[in-house]
Amino acid sequence: MSAAGGVLGSGHEVPGGIWRGISFEDRMSTVEFRVGERAHITVDSDVCRSCTTKACVTACPANLFAPTSEGGILFNYEECFECGTCYMVCNHEGAITWTYPDGGQGVVFHQG
């Protein structure tokens, strides 16, 4: 059998386009999150307003930092990898309060 052959339907194989075609929502739907009641990370949007880098917006691998039209940040903790990227790239004291979710809650990786 040719590796490229019939086993895996050729329907997926749109050159160049296929991989970028995955929506971020579909990407995140492959990850299990046991969402706790407590927001383990909070962002003070008032501090963010004076931030010129907005580094968190592109760097957060879960894409959880949404810039608002007033120059602040809208943040949702629910689908977070608990990686630590955001607090490390943020250089505004007090913008991010970062803790782990309570025991047993948060992301559960099965293929890590």
Next chain:
Amino acid sequence: MGKANMVPAASVSSDTPVFDAVVVGAGPAGSATALALARAGRSVVLVERGPFPGSKNVYGGVVYGRVLDDVVPEWWNEVPVERWVVRRSTMMMTGTQSVSVDYRSAAWGEAPYNGMTTVRSRFDNWLATKAVEAGAQLVTSTVATGLLRNAQGRIIGVRTDRDQGELRAKVVVACDGVNSFLAKEAGLMAPAQASHHTLGVKEVLDLPGHVIDERFGLRGDEGIDIEMLGCTRGIPGGGFLYTNSDTVSLGVVLSLTHLAEAKVRPEELIADLKNHPSIAPYLRGATLREYAAHLIPEGGYDTMPTMITDGMLVAGDAAAMTLAAGLWLEGVNFAIGSGLAAGRAVDRAIAAGDCSAKGLASYRSDLEGQFVLADHKRLRKAPHLVLSERIQQRYPGLICDLVDGMFTVTNPVPKQGGLRVTRSAAAKHGVKLRQLAADTVRALRVFG
């Protein structure tokens, strides 16, 4: 797994007896520490914030298993392996080209093997089960929220997020991974710096085992490890591809500071890789099983924290022990090696009745006498060199053009000589032959 030994955290109150040790984090470092202590007959509780060991952990990945010789004889007969790595390729690439150095070894496919692909939810669970079988108490779904200190300020245990969840111990071993809030709280580690960390993002892709075999030239339980340079749009870092039984792990590792500056989203760089002409044919038809992200302490020897204080040790990634020197990405073996050493040191300290920093000092000398700190010390300049601008942005393209210049047949124009090809490729990528020679010498010094 070992449920009999799992204590419900609610029953652990401040009047519970003092443990010999409380180990925070059931990753490879923590489970190895707990195992060594339990085998020495010490009472040890192993606290893990995830619902099961491995549930919070992400790596590439390949585990280099020889360190397990100290854990189980003939471990290869029982470890949850995906594939044994028999082929290792280093690929230097531009957006449209690649040059690979491909190594294959029959010996790597036989016990005791060299490296194995395995998945953390299974591997970490396996190692934690070894500790539980030896007598350690594993408490999952529990966060160690801070250190307990006595009136004199000496560390005497940890607080957890359970009701009356204080755990007292003669020694705390912080194996809480890259963000180690315990090492920071103990004052052993400076606040985290982005410049000493890389972000790894990974996709695990479903692909039938026989398709993996055919596409990568493998059979049975053989696997391949591909490391890539030059695929991260100039952001210092690299890419990786590892074959598992019926999935492929593909990802990139990115300097945090440069990622933030570049304003590129990490998953875009994985998409680049998947569309690269040298990678795309391998993955045709593969579908996303799980997306994941995790930080790596990248700074090496010169950024390690103080690992010993009165009543506490730090091991594994919490002590920045990943060896991330470009072509090497090893952390699990270092975590296990340091965990076993931590366990031995705590056992000795308890036997001598001195759990102060002085009593625990054998931890450091033990690590220096074996690969854990010896490798790190020898390669201390490697992270800097491998993440340097020329290595990252210029050499992959230079090498590709060099090979292109030698192998592209330009009839009727006559072939150019090797030196000519080198000179023009170097010039195109803004590298002087003098620098090339100097960097070669530097690389020999760092890695040699």
